[in-house]
Amino acid sequence: MRWLRNRGMVFWLVAAAFVFAALAAFGPRLARDRDVRTLFFVVDLTRSMTARDYGTTDAPRSRLDEAKRMVTEIVRRLPCGSKVGLGVFTERRSFPLIEPVETCRNFAPFTEAVSRLDWRMAWEGDSRIVRGLASAQTIAEDFDSDLVFITDGQEAPPVPTAGRRSAGNPDTTAGLILGAGGSALVPIPKYDDRGNPDGFYSLRDIASGALVSIVPPDAERSGTEHPRNNPVGNLASTSNEHLTSVKADYLREIGGEAGLGYAPLGDIAEIEEQIEGHTSAHRLASTVDLSPIFGALALLSLFSAYAWNGLVPWRRSPAAPLPLNTSRERLSS
Template sequence: MKEWLKTIQSRSNFDLDTLSLILSIVLIVLAIINPSIPLKHNIYNYVFVADISQSMNTIDMSVMNKPLTRLEHMKHSLHEIMSELPCGTKVSIGIFVGVSVSASYTPIENWGIICENFDAIEDTIDHLDWRSGWSGNSRIRESFFNLARLIRSFPENSQVVYFTDGEEAPKLHTFNTRDLGQFQGGNDWIIVGVGSLKGAPIPKLDGKNQLIGYWSSDSFGLQPGIAQISEANLGTRDNLVAGGESDRYISKLDEAYLKDITKQIDGIYVRGDSVLNILSAMKKQKPAWQDTADFHLKWFFASLAGIIFSLRFISIKHIKQYVIKRRK
């Protein structure tokens, strides 16, 4: 009887060793062949639009109790958002002023903190400056149409995260209010409101970024006569500087207005004082598109072969001893 058990055990060891060796060889061959299966995956492209108009120099935001301009707070938020984006996300930084949006570059890969283009994107954010503006006006509604055209010129579709305080300058009236009823392309755009509801005066700065006064309420007056219906010069700001507290124009986050135009374009509005809220809103956006890519199985087969080849060195005797001990 004992001889019979020894024979069975020796044959079992032989069969197990042979089987594991054959399986390991087969799996290694498969790893060399490197088969793949097609998998659909989401593609995320973002255009982060930064309002750099002069109202964004208003100091009514803060980070860790440190007063900041809306522009600096927006840049701080953008830095934090970039560090949270997953590898493979493509990013472009756009600049809004006047009626236009200009992209620094078409969306490029942002590989997070350790990846190739991260430093370039961070540097672009650091250099966002109101002095880069090519116009003294700020016409947000009009910019939506120009932004949609810009995105259509990209080689790949992109989602929008648009930072602004909602300050239309000159103020809207019958002649300069663009109808958004026929607007197409704003689905899932995120409009981020930057600024406080209390507001503060808009500083007037020189070319060296030195304070020389504050914008007056008269600076937002309409040009008389024919200029009111001129598409090119529709109510520009003048160059007045407020002399006293009562003359200063108080700029506030126009949240009601931003919510209204966001609704008109079927977008998503979020307050910009919380990066978590912005990231949460971004998760609600649909991906730019879906693509099919080959998922290669080389490492799966190679790893499985290594595991099986290692297990063959565990003898049946050791397993039986472990089972006997457990029964006791």
């Protein structure tokens, strides 16, 4: 008893710090529900996604590289128990590669699968985004998941000036579109038959691929267009379809029609906010780790122990040896 009474405040603070640190080390847990999501990522693999407008001038990164990086980043931030799936879009349709699976157990193979995405997987050069989006929504609905559609909004062949088909079924799936690319126009790399770089697309390539429908409605009257001999009119002088930038307004528009949100690809905070707002969360029973609380208490106690010794003013009267004066005189002599 006497031993206990003779311990000072500092002792008890250090002892408390030890108890809290030990508790933190053995990881007490508390049951609590957690919000998990099921996301189906669809990455645009069309040629314009190889345009390099991310990164620095010394080390440019393509939109596809950035898309892969961001998908990995989003998956990393999802709580365990969430599910993610992967698909690709090119031509007119989306194609599933991986059905949604749990993120934490399958993190390594999933992110590696994402990193292996390549424009060479694209089976056609066309890029009909509205139809691709509709097919992605159908697949996402089958998977009972929400859609994250990553594209730059570059349609190829160009959208008919007469108007495009509208994006559909806003009720069945939720999700968002991520717009890849910078706001400045950049050229689209071109590759030869064997996949080797071969310069950039020119307007001539675009015009020869778009034999229908990009002619302005009044072209026939202006005399520059002929249905057979010169179907694209004087496109060359007016168009910049061979260059690409992120078509944010266009993507917002079709996202609005399809009931999807929009966020630029580079901004993880905005993406998380949009995911929060545009995808549904399921509650999942899980546990929350209490060790940070005990850790903080341990830190506080230990810090107080030092503060007590260093900062609290000295209040105790010194112990008084009985014949104080005499002994001090003797000592000093």
